[in-house]
Amino acid sequence: MPQINRVRIVNFTYNDGRRLIADELYDFSAKDGSEALNVLINLANGGGKSVLVQLMLQPIIPKATVAGRKIESFFTRSGDHCFILLEWRKDESTEKLMTGIAMAASESLSKETEDSDKLGVRFYTFFSEYAGGGSRYDIQSIDLSRKEKGLFVPADFDYVRTLSKRSNGSITCYSMDNRPQWFRKLSEFGIYEQEWRTIEDLNSDEGGLTQFFEKFTSSTHLLNKLLIPTIERKLAQQTGREDTSLTTMLLGPVSRYASQQDTLREKETYDRFLTCIGELKPT
Numbered sequence: 001m002p003q004i005n006r007v008r009i010v011n012f013t014y015n016d017g018r019r020l021i022a023d024e025l026y027d028f029s030a031k032d033g034s035e036a037l038n039v040l041i042n043l044a045n046g047g048g049k050s051v052l053v054q055l056m057l058q059p060i061i062p063k064a065t066v067a068g069r070k071i072e073s074f075f076t077r078s079g080d081h082c083f084i085l086l087e088w089r090k091d092e093s094t095e096k097l098m099t100g101i102a103m104a105a106s107e108s109l110s111k112e113t114e115d116s117d118k119l120g121v122r123f124y125t126f127f128s129e130y131a132g133g134g135s136r137y138d139i140q141s142i143d144l145s146r147k148e149k150g151l152f153v154p155a156d157f158d159y160v161r162t163l164s165k166r167s168n169g170s171i172t173c174y175s176m177d178n179r180p181q182w183f184r185k186l187s188e189f190g191i192y193e194q195e196w197r198t199i200e201d202l203n204s205d206e207g208g209l210t211q212f213f214e215k216f217t218s219s220t221h222l223l224n225k226l227l228i229p230t231i232e233r234k235l236a237q238q239t240g241r242e243d244t245s246l247t248t249m250l251l252g253p254v255s256r257y258a259s260q261q262d263t264l265r266e267k268e269t270y271d272r273f274l275t276c277i278g279e280l281k282p283t
Helices: 049-057 159-166 176-188 192-202 208-214 219-239 244-280
Strands: 003-014 019-026 081-089 096-106 120-132 144-149 151-155 173-177
Touching: 003 049, 003 159, 019 151, 049 081, 049 192, 081 151, 096 159, 120 159, 120 176, 159 173, 176 192
Parallel strands: none
Antiparallel strands: 003 019, 003 081, 081 096, 096 120, 120 173, 144 151
């Protein structure tokens, strides 16, 4: 799987509108830029740890829920919109991948939900690829905000979608109705929906990790219900084989091993026979 290198969040409001992430770039790479690092984000209670996790999930799983909170709950005014971008280091490559999502409040979508008094969320996703040195469409260079008379002004919700039309294919967008195609495109880069659904589950509440493993009552249950199916899914993703069950995949090598053992036993019998023959003397 590629590694997250940098994260950018633009125009996101939370804590009932009291906090604003105007335009922040979070750099998780080494100082020399040679690799992406494992990162620990340490904030006080209420500092926004789960908010950051939920935002980082959005470009991969749009409208992902964390700690029982729907992303719609952050969009309280009809003009609310934001951009969330992830930059990845590709596996065994110097190229970078940028995946992003633009999200906005939508009164029309709220009518389709049970909470008709709340706003819904509309979105589109997008991606671009660029060399290690970056490009005008990389995560930092893409122009998603500006200052006017000292005031912060975010780009319009449709800005990236409009930009993609004149980018000569450097940016590709997917509408919210094309989520299956988006997941397939991500899988081409080694970013798999099911793996990130598990991350979403683990962050379902404060005790998500404990609760996730509580349902596995024994080591055998854990092996059969989680580890083996996970390995089989990974093999299917990497090889494209329809039947990737471990039983089927191991059967061939086992059969070949058994056949080799039969051949070795036959050879031993033949060698003993030759030894016996050689000991016989003519009378």
